[in-house]
Amino acid sequence: MNKIFVLDTNVLLHDPNALFAFKDNEVIIPAVVLEEIDSKKRNADEIGRNARVVSRLLDGLRELGHLHSGVPLPNGGTLKVELNHRSFLKVQEMFGEMSNDNRILAVALNYSLEQQDLDTQKPIVLVSKDVLVRVKADVLGLMTEDYLSDQSVRSGDELYTGYQTVLVHPAVIDEFYTYRYLQIKHLQLQMKLYPHEFVILKDEMGTSKSALLKVSADGTKLEPLYLSNDPVWGITARNAQQRMGLELLLNDDIPLVTLSGKAGTGKTLLALASGLLKVEDERKYKKLLIARPVVPMGKDIGYLPGEKEEKLRPWMQPIYDNLEFLFDTKKSGDIDKILLGMGSIQVEALTYIRGRSIPGQFIIIDEAQNLSKHEVKTIVSRVGEGSKIVLMGDPEQIDHPYLDSASNGLTYLIERFKQETISGHVMLERGERSKLAQVAADLL
Template identity: 30%
Template sequence: MLHKNYVLDTNVLLENPKSIRAFRNGTENTIILPYTVLEELDKLKRDQRLAHLVSQAVGEIEADVNLDILPPFRTGAAGSGDDSILQEIRHSNIVDPILVTNDRILQIKARMYGIHCESYRDSLPFQSESQAYTGFVGAGVEPIFNSFRWEEGFPVFYGHNGQKRVDYQHQAWGVRPRSVYQNLALELFLHPQIPLISVQSEAGYGKTYLALASALDLVLKTKDNPYRKIYLSKPLIEIGSKMGFLPGDVEEKMAPYIRYIHDLLAKLHELRPANRIFTEQNKEALELNPKRFEILPLTYIRGMNLEGAVVIVDEMQNLSRTEARSLLTRMGEGVKCFCLGDTRQVDNPYLNESNNGLNWLVKKCKGMRGYAHIVLKGEHSRGPVTDMVLQSGL
């Protein structure tokens, strides 16, 4: 095979921090980084949205002892980062360098200097822990507690009592799963020996709906159960322009953020009456009975001790690690907690795909006896518009 000298641009390392290994192809090729790339990574490490990618890239650079770094080349005139990279390549002794970049302007400039360019085609999008660990383990891999594995076309659950094939369909408060993954989510939600469950999925796969149906089932369906109440908590992150201060008491301030919860509960109430979680049935708008169902603002969670309840934490990807810890350490005896979210949809400007409450939960609790995680996927979602958006990758 022909030996090649690859010079990697910053955007390649951010696309896939492990690209250094891929381009090296064992010991076949030489990988070179311009000094300017290190400077750009140093600046980007302060960007909350990119810091986790920069950290991984730096880790790969540190681990590669054979990596070549081009010395900086400075001229009297100040130039752009692109110009600096090109000057560092031109004034090096690299034989037939190949600059790998997805920056089309840099590609044009490089061709002016006679430097060969390639785009990075094998992009590997970053996956957070909560995306990468789907709740399934592969064939030949030792199962961890509360994980699934496909065997002969069926999901097999590995739990406290050994393994069992899940060839039956659950039902929670009149809700039947629309996919095998929704059925497995109900398997975890309703499991008596798993008090902490997290669910990751894109929009429209029924995380919140299934969690609410399971909570109603656990709290209202049988008299002899440890759960007396449902709590729901979520971070209050606005999308788009800020609405400013909202008038009214706590419930009135929370109302715009939890309207979808009322809509889902009303839908479940139509499937099967859930009278005990509402105050008066003859009102046009159903009001929640705080003795049975309470919206829990994170602001007031400190010092509380939740017992005998099902707790739903929605949009957990918008909680920081500290906030997630503060919330989860409020869980006392007889609590079952559902943590829901999508780490690809982080709205908190101070968090990113890696550094958020949901991802930290999966990273730290994976494999523990009382914890389980699953990623929902499949063809069914909220509706045809949502399906098209997800399929298009918008």
Template identity: 35%
Template sequence: MTSDTIIYVLDTNILLHEPFAFLSFKEHDVVVPMTVLEELDSIKDRKRDVSRDARVAIRALEDVLANATPEEIIEGVPLATTLGSNEQAPSGCLSIINDYALEQKASTLSFNENDNRIINAAIQIQNNNTERKVVLVTKDINMRLKAKGAGMGHVEDYRTDQLIDDVRFLTKGYHKFDGDFWQQVKECESETEGRTTTHYIKKSVLPATYMNEYLLDEGEHFAGRVVGWDDEKLAIQDLSRERLMAKNAWGIHPKNIYQGMAMDALLDPTIDLVILTGPAGCGKTLLALASALETVIERGLYDKVIVTRSTPEIAESIGFLPGTEEEKMAPWLAAITDSLEVLHKQDESMSGSMNYIMEKANIQFKSVNFMRGRSIQNAFVLLDECQNLTASQLKTIITRCGEGTKLVCSGNLAQIDSNYLTAVTSGLTYIVERFKDFPGSSTINLNGVVRSRLASFAEENL
């Protein structure tokens, strides 16, 4: 290969994160150390979701290298010959290096750890290819530091799947104008149908927008939602701050304008997917549950409420806890029962009211593990703590939703527990960016802690 192409050495966590990652490097060469294959082999039989990814990665590598000779695998198998040549297909080579055969004395790190063997292999390739750029690709931050300390010139994270570079750029779901909104609008046409007023303004006022984005101004006079546009004009539904703050769901009223926007989206039957992000204590779960009870019991828009969330080690068996599936899920869904208690704390018999409401609304607690293969019809689905889900896991759940189903995904990107995810690679970040232009979805970042002054102070200062 020419010297302007790069050699990428992949760590195991890259193939676990995206099993077909070795096909994402276009004209550049990819090297998989033998230790990576050993680690994939040890992971493939574990009872975890990552085991499936290990099996997929092994099968994908086998499909590419099945007909290659040992000499060709060491030298590099051209991907274009095995996958066909088209504009999207990678044109580089895939090879396997036997890092177990490297001499100890020629290496900078001991061979006692798998990470060290992979780093040593990358450094050896770097030393043997001085005219080319060699990059070790890993999602392990500590391994990146060790590799640099050992003499690896180029170490990178795998960013092909990242839709944004920094979580600060994540869509918030609303746009705040400086000053008064109407002072920035030179021309406007309005039409009223019933209680709904739609304004048509020049698109130049807000050139970068998306469907169902909420609009606010600093003067606290205007609130609206983008409902459509063309090359010249923007259609904005006038919501008015007073009406947003007057929203009511199961006795709950919004405490700030962000909760008002969230409640507007949650109670709107034309919006099929609502994504709620924000810090702990901003009201994500309470608003979602109150809206679920309101739309199921009072309005009769849905037949049932399905509550689910990711559990630590999402694919671990939940069989160690006693009872039915719902009883096993109870410890993970305590946030829902806490919110139910808040909604009915004024009742004469809170426990009686909760049992009655859970039966009346047909509230079902389900494990994410058992969502695959289901088809959920006419339900209000609450997916809590989904910052710990990958994009593929969220896709599995979203594609379960059939006709008449509304899905609410909520999470806090500051509370990711998964070893394999960061704020920019979380499935929550992924769907916020992917669905921002979908007319049937709405995203709201609930800015501000309303749980208590203690929680608010902790969120700001700890």
């Protein structure tokens, strides 16, 4: 049976293509949603961009007929801008205030009441990314759903980690140490392996015998890690996942690297140390470009005084903290003098990366979990010839109002690129910042 989906504003501001995501069902856009989208279209951020995209899509659909009467969609469904069903009396009994959210609820409720009087009833489903709107809808007896069509994975447990542990006969481990490679097809593994994925072989007999290997670019062999565990700008890998990360970061044949993990697992420090080695010591790249999105945690503190560099400093301070550690600076302000003297390290906000072409640089994007799919596409498509880009973040620590662990740009990038030979990923799990930081990441 076909359904009627009533869309909340936040669904369209999150993904303008949600208009076409409901197959052959009927999509209803309450009139108040158009008002809210219109109020956002002048914003200079991602929400403003999405509001403008929705406006253009609706304007294009007008050519197929009157939106208030309903127009056909390419997937066989219909779209309608609802001007009726706006009576607020039923909702007012439960929620007195005539807010925009309650007006959207009123449209869905009136549709539901109307369907009860028909011989052939269609289920009414309110789709919203606002948890409280879904709670209110449930109180009113309405069916409600989160918008999940854009999620890269179904749950956090299914996130690609970049490595697997395999129990094998000890003779297999001995064979690897003898010949320095293993043919994957001969192992008869039950799981799928991706290019540059890491494999930890452990003895199924329970001994301490083990080996750390990496899938070859063509996906046919398990090979040893090419890098030793020597320090990189004073940083030595403290666990197997950090060693995997350095293997990817220092491999010039892998232009796209993604790192995920909880706070304190060493993502930023490893990336910066690798970038400094490649730029300053090996001269493989001409510049180290470090950027992060300007998304506040908690309430925004408002406008900041000063020139661009002074305004950016509070947002970029986590980067400077790591650079101070790597350069072992003693006094406040020393890192600024070092960076000014070197000239090959640039710290930017992502706002200033749009529209650029960036060749021959080692690019680090921190806090990438706060980016949308479109923003990640915009950034990665800026990478020019001879550049390497590293995106990292914690998908469980998101400050963006319309993103979650399964729909953010970092998760999307990891899932879409895991089969590509030009990319590599590893999830760092063990905290190395301090014992306190590790316990806090696990418990809080």
